[in-house]
Amino acid sequence: MTTDPVTDLDLGPDASLLLVDDDEVFLKRLARAMEKRGFAVETAGSVVAGMAIAKARPPAYAVVDLRLEDGNGLDVVEALRAVREDARIVVLTGYGAIATAVAAVKIGATDYISKPADAEDVVRALLSRSEDALPEPPENPMSADRVRWEHIQRVYEQCDRNVSETARRLSMHRRTLQRILAKRSPR
Numbered sequence: 001m002t003t004d005p006v007t008d009l010d011l012g013p014d015a016s017l018l019l020v021d022d023d024e025v026f027l028k029r030l031a032r033a034m035e036k037r038g039f040a041v042e043t044a045g046s047v048v049a050g051m052a053i054a055k056a057r058p059p060a061y062a063v064v065d066l067r068l069e070d071g072n073g074l075d076v077v078e079a080l081r082a083v084r085e086d087a088r089i090v091v092l093t094g095y096g097a098i099a100t101a102v103a104a105v106k107i108g109a110t111d112y113i114s115k116p117a118d119a120e121d122v123v124r125a126l127l128s129r130s131e132d133a134l135p136e137p138p139e140n141p142m143s144a145d146r147v148r149w150e151h152i153q154r155v156y157e158q159c160d161r162n163v164s165e166t167a168r169r170l171s172m173h174r175r176t177l178q179r180i181l182a183k184r185s186p187r
Contacts, residue, residue, distance in 0.1 A: 011038055011039065011060075011061075011127075012060065015038055015039050015040050015060065015061075016039075016040045016042070016057070016060050016061065017034055017039040017040065017041050017042070017059055017060070017061040017062065017126075018042050018043075018044065018053055018054060018062040018063070018064075019031055019034070019041060019042070019044070019062075019063050020043075020044045020045075020046075020047075020049075020062070020063070020064045020065060020068070020073060020076050021043075021064075021065040021068075021092070022065065022068045022069045023065070024045065027043050027045065028043075030063070030119060030122065031043050033118075033119035034119060034122070034123075037123060042057070042059065044076075045068075046068055047068050047070050047071035047073065047076055048071075050064065050068075050073070050076040050079075051075065051079040054076060054079045054080040054083065054084075055079060055083055058080060058083045058084035058087065059084075059087065060084075060086070060087060060088065061087065061088050061089075061126050062076070062077075062087055062088070062089045063089075063092050063122055063126070064076045064077055064089065064090070064091055065091075065092055065093055066091055066092070066093035066100060066104070067094075072161060073091060073093075074091070074100075074103060074104060074107060077089050077091065077107055078107050078108070080108075081107060081108035085108075087108075088126050088127075089109045089110050090109065090110060090112070090113060090122060090125045090126055091104040091109045091111070091112045091113070092113050092115060092122070093112075093113075093114060093115060094114065094115040094116075098150050098153070098154065099150065099153035099154035099155075099156065099158075100112075100153055103157045110125065110126070110128075111126075111128065113125055143186060145186035146185065146186045149185050149186055150185075152166075152170065152177070152180060155169055156181065163177055
């Protein structure tokens with residue numbers, strides 16, 4: 001007799017999961033995949049909706065996109081952490097940066113995953129209990145463009161995501177900084 005790894009997960013007594021992402025197609029696909037794995041899924045497409053669910057029905061697990069149309073997903077992480085300290089929260093984003101990963105973990109995220117990520121990556125991050133396990137080192141070191149982008153992201157987070165203050169500290173025009181922040185991270 002074989003066991004099905006998709007359905008044999010130890011989710012604990014509370015399998016509630018909040019998914020917050022403004023990409024509707026991705027959100028529906030991930031919700032279906034997580035339901036197949038035994039999670040009781042609730043979805044939100046915005047920061048406001050995610051915060052409302054987090055406060056009204058705090059889930060045991062959450063997967064939150066960093067950049068949403070109406071704001072920053074870290075606000076949802078903070079709201080959820082304020083009402084449920086034991087929640088396992090994964091920040092999922094297409095704009096991966098060391099500074100935002102550090103900021104996410106500092107405010108209570110359990111893990112940080114860059115898109116594209118599949119349901120197995122998300123489940124692994126949600127259920128991982130080993131705090132001292134180190135991730136595998138990257139195959140390729142960061143490019144000079146990526147190092148520059150990481151520095152900009154770090155300063156941006158240190159300035160509490162204030163574009164004007166970040167631009168002043170970097171001696172950069174505000175509009176130029178806004179264009180850089182709107183783009184995906186370089187490879």
